[in-house]
Amino acid sequence: MFTHSCLHNKQLFLLLAYLFLFPSESLAHKIRVFAWVSGNMVTVESGFAGKRPLINGKVTVKDNKNGTILLQGNSDEKGVFTFPIPDKARAEARDLLIVVSGGEGHQNQWLIPSTEYLPQGEVPSPALDKKPCLSPTASPSSSAEVDNAELKQLIEEVLEEQLAPIRRSLAKAENKKPTIHDILGGIGYLLGLAGLAAWLKNRRPGGQQKQ
């Protein structure tokens, strides 16, 4: 009987050791969402806290003002879902509310304000004026406009490349795992509550119970 329980203890120890030493990378039960605009596209990255992506998660894009569903889709095996900004939202300058649901009652959301995808106050004219000054071989205005469009796209592409790591680190910063402070804080609260309860129960209406 004794050896039997010893064996059990060993198994339990191994199981617990396994659980503690190889925790899965994901902390399920909290979905993280991170979305950004590049050009006319919005990219939504979703996953569980930690690194594991949310595969085939249901992404719903809503108009934040009245909650109408603009479009729906599923995230791919990297947890990414990309969609073009709906013309309707663009025309009415609506904020996009992106809700990602992982089933099993887990979901989270991300808001993209219209200011993030609408050009700020439509100011193409200064750029047009400056362009000929920058290039000495100034061409007729029509080709300058074409150049401008091309240039704009080029800049966007380069910016996208440059910004990608920053986006990633931002997403990482959003993705907070419980820290040791959180855990110890919680345990401290619970012990404190026990103390409080003990004190309340120990109070006698007649005065002190012990000196």
Place this chain on the structure above:
Amino acid sequence: MHISEGVLTAPVLIGGAVLTAAGTTVGLKKLDYDRIMTVSMLSATFFVASLIHVPVGPGSVHLLLGGLLGLLLGWGAFPAIVVALLLQAIFFQYGGIVVLGINGLNIGGPAVLCGLFLSPLLGGSKKQLMTAGFLAGFCSMFLSALLMAGALFLSDQGFLHAAVILLSSHLPIMLIEGLITMFVVSFLARVQPEILSLTTRK
């Protein structure tokens, strides 16, 4: 096992909150002076247990240990679980304040139920004790998954689909919970048997 905010409809949330408030009140009423520290320690255990994850398929599931709390605390498991859930919502953003009621019911309800039904077995033979431990761990998780599917169904999220996914994905963790609860209970029976008699003693 924690339902996020914004998934459930108001009636489900309110219903859950009312039942959880009732359960917590009963738990606090039945809580006597000697058990305060035990409740708090087990609450802390529950609080931390959800950080232990077991990978299952594409996702992962975590321990709850509701069955253990139910066995050791009886009705006292309700306030212990609700307070721990509140702290998890604040510190880890698991679940949330609005869904605290329904999550408390989903996890605390089965825990108390299993505890009330199975704790009489704790005073029996070693075999009975271990059976009680395993069943408490297994059944509390099973019922929690079922209740969760029910809550999702009432909010039109599709019961059968959710129930199948929830139950199948939680099956491994149900077994693990059962085993862990069994080991903990048999360990306590050897080292600190007076803890086990707390629920049965009246």
